[in-house]
Amino acid sequence: xxxxxxxxxxxxxxxxxxxxxxxxxxxxxxxxxxxxxxxxxxxxxxxxxxxxxxxxxxxxxxxxxxxxxxxxxxxxxxxxxxxxxxxxxxxxxxxxxxxxxxxxxxxxxxxx
Amino acid sequence: xxxxxxxxxxxxxxxxxxxxxxxxxxxxxxxxxxxxxxxxxxxxxxxxxxxxxxxxxxxxxxxxxxxxxxxxxxxxxxxxxxxxxxxxxxxxxxxxxxxxxxxxxxxxxxxxxx
Numbered sequence: 001x002x003x004x005x006x007x008x009x010x011x012x013x014x015x016x017x018x019x020x021x022x023x024x025x026x027x028x029x030x031x032x033x034x035x036x037x038x039x040x041x042x043x044x045x046x047x048x049x050x051x052x053x054x055x056x057x058x059x060x061x062x063x064x065x066x067x068x069x070x071x072x073x074x075x076x077x078x079x080x081x082x083x084x085x086x087x088x089x090x091x092x093x094x095x096x097x098x099x100x101x102x103x104x105x106x107x108x109x110x111x112x
Numbered sequence: 113x114x115x116x117x118x119x120x121x122x123x124x125x126x127x128x129x130x131x132x133x134x135x136x137x138x139x140x141x142x143x144x145x146x147x148x149x150x151x152x153x154x155x156x157x158x159x160x161x162x163x164x165x166x167x168x169x170x171x172x173x174x175x176x177x178x179x180x181x182x183x184x185x186x187x188x189x190x191x192x193x194x195x196x197x198x199x200x201x202x203x204x205x206x207x208x209x210x211x212x213x214x215x216x217x218x219x220x221x222x223x224x225x226x
Binding site for chain 1: 116118121144146153154155157158203207212213214216217218219
């Protein structure tokens with residue numbers, strides 16, 4: 001069974017640009033969550049989608065947004081990139097909301 | 113304000129010995145706890161979990177202990193193996209509170225020496 005797939009694996013952008021990251025959950029999983037991980041920090045929750053609806057949102061500015069499609073694939077978008085947005089962005093999916101999440105390998109975003 | 117704290121950024125253990133990773137939490141609403149393991153360049157992998165109705169859960173070499181009164185949990189790995197070298201994240205969530213989003217600690221880097 002294929003795991004959670006995130007593309008691209010690595011991305012380099014400059015300040016002020018915008019970026020879109022993609023996540024394909026495990027087949028059948030309808031809940032998709034996004035996290036940001038920076039050096040020395042734990043995983044900071046960004047948002048969670050279920051059946052195309054955003055159910056939960058973390059404490060991030062409005063420059064961070066996301067969406068989920070009818071096939072459960074999800075994208076997150078960051079506009080007006082800042083140096084502090086450099087991080088590993090992780091996507092996780094779960095079959096049901098009360099089950100452990102399965103993570104992708106992440107997208108490493110570097111802002112120059 | 114960190115609700116889940118892993119106060120040891122790193123831990124070094126000899127192969128064959130026990131590794132004990134600690135985690136403290138402050139939110140009394142947390143009732144489900146998980147441990148994830150993360151290798152470099154890979155996403156976290158679920159390891160083991162425990163519900164607040166239990167005080168111990170065991171899976172092979174891995175055992176998680178929960179002390180609700182102290183708001184403390186620990187992960188024991190016995191015996192430790194070099195392949196266990198990774199970053200371990202503790203996470204907690206409040207399922208009964210209607211939120212299934214886990215709150216993560218900052219992780220503890222475990223190094224197991226051969």
